[in-house]
Amino acid sequence: MIDAFILLFQWQNLAFLVLGTGLGIVIGAIPGLTATMLIALTLPLTFHMDPVSAVTLLIGEYVGGISGGLITAILLRMPGTPASIVTTFDGYPMAQSGRAERALALGIMASVVGGVISWMFLASMSPSLARFALKFGPWEYFTLVLMALVMLAVLAQGSLAKGLMGAALGMAFALPGIDSSIGQARLTFGSSTLLSGFGLLPVLIGAFAISQVLRDSNSAATDLKIDPPKKRLPVYWSDIRTHGANMLRSSVIGTWIGLLPGIGGNIAALVSYSTTKQLSREPEKFGTGYEPGVVSAETANNASIGGALIPLITMGIPGSVTEAILIGALTIHNLQPGPLLFQNAPEIAYGIIAAYLVANIIMLLMMWGAVKWIARVVQIPRSTLLSIILVFCVTGSYAVNSSFADVWVMIAFGVIGLGLEAARVPLGPFVIGFVLSPIAEEQLRASLMMSDGDVTEILGRPWALFFLVLCVLTLIWPVIAARIGKRNTA
Amino acid sequence: MPEFSRRTLGDLALCALVIAGSIVLFIGASTLPPPRFEPLGSAAVPRILGGILIVLSVIVAVQAVVARNSESEPSPERPAAIPYRGTMVLIALVVYVGALDFGRVPFNVATPLFVLASGLAMSRLTFRHALFFAALGLGVALLLDWILSTFLFIRIG
Numbered sequence: 001m002i003d004a005f006i007l008l009f010q011w012q013n014l015a016f017l018v019l020g021t022g023l024g025i026v027i028g029a030i031p032g033l034t035a036t037m038l039i040a041l042t043l044p045l046t047f048h049m050d051p052v053s054a055v056t057l058l059i060g061e062y063v064g065g066i067s068g069g070l071i072t073a074i075l076l077r078m079p080g081t082p083a084s085i086v087t088t089f090d091g092y093p094m095a096q097s098g099r100a101e102r103a104l105a106l107g108i109m110a111s112v113v114g115g116v117i118s119w120m121f122l123a124s125m126s127p128s129l130a131r132f133a134l135k136f137g138p139w140e141y142f143t144l145v146l147m148a149l150v151m152l153a154v155l156a157q158g159s160l161a162k163g164l165m166g167a168a169l170g171m172a173f174a175l176p177g178i179d180s181s182i183g184q185a186r187l188t189f190g191s192s193t194l195l196s197g198f199g200l201l202p203v204l205i206g207a208f209a210i211s212q213v214l215r216d217s218n219s220a221a222t223d224l225k226i227d228p229p230k231k232r233l234p235v236y237w238s239d240i241r242t243h244g245a246n247m248l249r250s251s252v253i254g255t256w257i258g259l260l261p262g263i264g265g266n267i268a269a270l271v272s273y274s275t276t277k278q279l280s281r282e283p284e285k286f287g288t289g290y291e292p293g294v295v296s297a298e299t300a301n302n303a304s305i306g307g308a309l310i311p312l313i314t315m316g317i318p319g320s321v322t323e324a325i326l327i328g329a330l331t332i333h334n335l336q337p338g339p340l341l342f343q344n345a346p347e348i349a350y351g352i353i354a355a356y357l358v359a360n361i362i363m364l365l366m367m368w369g370a371v372k373w374i375a376r377v378v379q380i381p382r383s384t385l386l387s388i389i390l391v392f393c394v395t396g397s398y399a400v401n402s403s404f405a406d407v408w409v410m411i412a413f414g415v416i417g418l419g420l421e422a423a424r425v426p427l428g429p430f431v432i433g434f435v436l437s438p439i440a441e442e443q444l445r446a447s448l449m450m451s452d453g454d455v456t457e458i459l460g461r462p463w464a465l466f467f468l469v470l471c472v473l474t475l476i477w478p479v480i481a482a483r484i485g486k487r488n489t490a
Numbered sequence: 491m492p493e494f495s496r497r498t499l500g501d502l503a504l505c506a507l508v509i510a511g512s513i514v515l516f517i518g519a520s521t522l523p524p525p526r527f528e529p530l531g532s533a534a535v536p537r538i539l540g541g542i543l544i545v546l547s548v549i550v551a552v553q554a555v556v557a558r559n560s561e562s563e564p565s566p567e568r569p570a571a572i573p574y575r576g577t578m579v580l581i582a583l584v585v586y587v588g589a590l591d592f593g594r595v596p597f598n599v600a601t602p603l604f605v606l607a608s609g610l611a612m613s614r615l616t617f618r619h620a621l622f623f624a625a626l627g628l629g630v631a632l633l634l635d636w637i638l639s640t641f642l643f644i645r646i647g
Contacts, residue, residue, distance in 0.1 A: 187518035218576035383612035404591035453529030
């Protein structure tokens with residue numbers, strides 16, 4: 001771990017971390033633009049970078065992107081990222097009553113505390129979890145991937161069938177190309193372009209950046225007019241006593257919710273906010289500009305990042321689309337996320353952990369010192385930003401293989417993403433299905449080869465059986481919950 | 491057309507498209523060789539996914555039809571939208587990439603024109619805006635061209 005910090009403090013890695021965090025904060029603060037989109041757009045550039053620098057840049061963007069959302073959530077009641085939705089409940093009323101600086105100060109402090117506490121979980125749990133995961137065989141991996149996909153599909157907003165459909169569609173789009181097991185073309189229909197399959201980067205950029213730009217360009221929303229904070233951001237020593245327990249509890253909630261696939265920072269913030277409200281002696285004050293509301297929401301949404309990074313680096317399982325993109329970043333550097341990462345590339349595994357902590361500290365310094373200017377940057381006209389983003393999308397997709405075929409794939413997936421969103425098919429399971437499909441198939445085929453096609457061998461593998469049972473329970477839970485609800489109302 | 495029937499039609503169209511895609515999966519899988527060295531083979535996963543997609547499509551279609559006959563849900567509030575803007579931006583994007591790919595138009599020429607077109611599609615059509623977007627596009631093009639050719643040794647267009 002110490003080596004990872006030493007490596008991180010080399011000037012180029014630190015510069016990329018500062019750059020990533022800064023970019024993340026600005027993009028995260030702009031409603032409509034998300035950390036996911038920023039990371040997808042930056043990914044092609046990391047192709048030509050040293051893996052440690054690439055990872056530090058992306059982790060900085062992730063942390064900054066989630067944290068930056070609080071600025072517009074508090075000042076405009078427009079959350080920069082979905083994770084900051086709950087911050088608007090009390091942050092905006094505080095700003096309306098002339099306490100914008102106090103709300104921002106508490107939000108920033110809470111974000112950092114949430115980040116640091118979840119880092120402690122990340123640093124202490126990851127190496128031992130990775131050692132434990134080394135005992136997993138193909139059956140365990142296959143069922144784990146299946147469980148993650150089902151959880152993502154079930155927990156995605158909207159209908160269960162559409163969530164599952166999104167995941168299955170994503171998996172289907174990952175099928176064309178050379179089947180590595182037999183070295184033969186599959187589902188290419190004679191096209192030489194499809195021999196290498198659909199590239200991860202064009203698919204990610206298309207599904208997230210292009211579809212979002214096309215959707216945002218349809219919006220008649222006017223450019224933002226913001227009133228930046230004028231006074232210094234006030235925090236007091238007494239805040240430790242007043243908000244300490246809330247921060248600690250919200251950090252634990254955020255971290256554990258982040259661990260579960262499919263539940264993002266917004267749910268973590270909501271659960272934490274509800275818990276704080278239930279435990280409060282003054283629950284009626286929540287929603288009226290009450291400080292613990294801002295603290296619980298911002299602590300939990302940042303803590304969820306640390307939680308989500310745990311299954312990513314220990315088992316190679318993404319909890320959200322952003323983590324799926326991070327897996328893409330590792331794979332383009334020929335690094336396989338999972339338990340072997342700690343053995344094969346410890347500088348990356350521990351580098352991610354170290355970068356997460358330092359990114360939180362950089363975020364604190366940047367947001368504390370520059371919140372006024374960040375609030376001004378947010379006012380850049382939407383048409384200007386979106387036009388530039390489109391050019392970046394085209395050059396980014398082209399730069400991966402110097403091929404326009406990738407750019408056309410990107411546009412096609414942009415349209416597919418737009419169509420899926422219009423049909424209310426969640427994009428998260430779609431993209432994660434695309435990323436996890438090759439792993440799931442490889443592990444299933446390896447499992448069946450090892451057991452001579454005997455599926456019942458799974459019954460003798462407790463962890464595989466556990467994941468499978470969890471998968472089935474996740475699938476049937478919405479039906480059970482609906483029945484219980486009906487019975488209660490009757 | 492009321493929002494609810496549009497939603498039902500949208501769901502049915504989605505199901506039709508997904509079923510068509512599943513048929514493509516089955517056709518593609520039928521051309522693959524049977525398993526030789528392993529129990530599963532190359533065609534199994536496309537067939538499994540094709541089957542799952544058809545089942546899910548049928549469920550979504552039934553849900554859409556049943557929901558149509560039941561009490562209609564209130565439609566969620568949506569922000570005001572100008573749909574032609576997105577279409578214009580998409581057309582500009584396709585023309586831009588087509589010009590770079592098939593027309594071999596230089597990147598530094600195509601990019602300012604694209605930024606001008608997409609920028610104007612998303613904002614007001616005034617001379618001042620046009621001048622701004624053209625200048626912005628030229629700046630972005632020159633910067634990206636320099637970065638790509640100097641650091642990544644890549645030339646576009």
